Amino acid sequence: MAKSSEKPFKSIFRQVPKWQDLWFYQKSEVLYQMTYVFCERFLPQYGDRTVDQMVQAARSGKQNIVEGSEDGKTSTEMELKLLNVARSSIGELRQDYEDYLKSRQLKQWTPDDERFQPMQDFTKSHNQLSDYEPYFQQWSAEEMANVGLTLCFQVDTMMNKYMESLEKTFVTQGGIKERMHAARTGYRQQQDKRLAELEQTVPALQQQLTQAQAEVAEWKAKYEDLKQRALKAYQEQKEEIEKLKRTR
Structure with a gap:
């Protein structure tokens, strides 16, 4: 008797990387924790809305990455939307750090500053919160704000590349409806x-x-x-x- 040629069941859910393993998520976690400490150390705890704005922007960036990654199993479209919200939040946080430096006549480091490249090298090669925490109580306001700015830029760049990859996947493979249709058609x-x-x-x-x-x-x-x-x-x-x- 002929053997069945039926193929093993293939899940319709898209395989997505764990959000804990995404480098831009790891950096966003550092940003959130560092921003919280930054606000405690260098901003007044009462009467300044900047504190809430910065902490909420940092948290929104981190949390929307998590939610977007989870929703990405069933909806690439929803993942893209939430990641875009995360990018916007990180952009707001970056603006707050820039405003802090400008309003207090502190320097935003540029490539011609001798401190710029060591900071770039450190932030590029370190993603874990444990790499940064020892410095939270040591860095000055200027140092901490520049590290925050650099992390914001890096997270934004990484997320842009990741979202471009998602867009290509969506165009070539479609979303959950297309995968469900393909699965049903394949089964029939x-x-x-x-x-x-x-x-x-x-x-x-x-x-x-x-x-x-x-x-x-x-x-x-x-x-x-x-x-x-x-x-x-x-x-x-x-x-x-x-x-x-x-x-x-």
């Missing part, structure tokens, strides 16, 4: 193929059945013939025994 095609395979085996099986029935009929006839001959021999032998007994 498998069923049709299996049905055709089974139908092809029917004539051969019918022929085997007919042959088996003929063989059964033949063996049945032979059995009846053998049975009759055995009965006849038995009767003849019995009669001979009776005859011998009478002539003794």
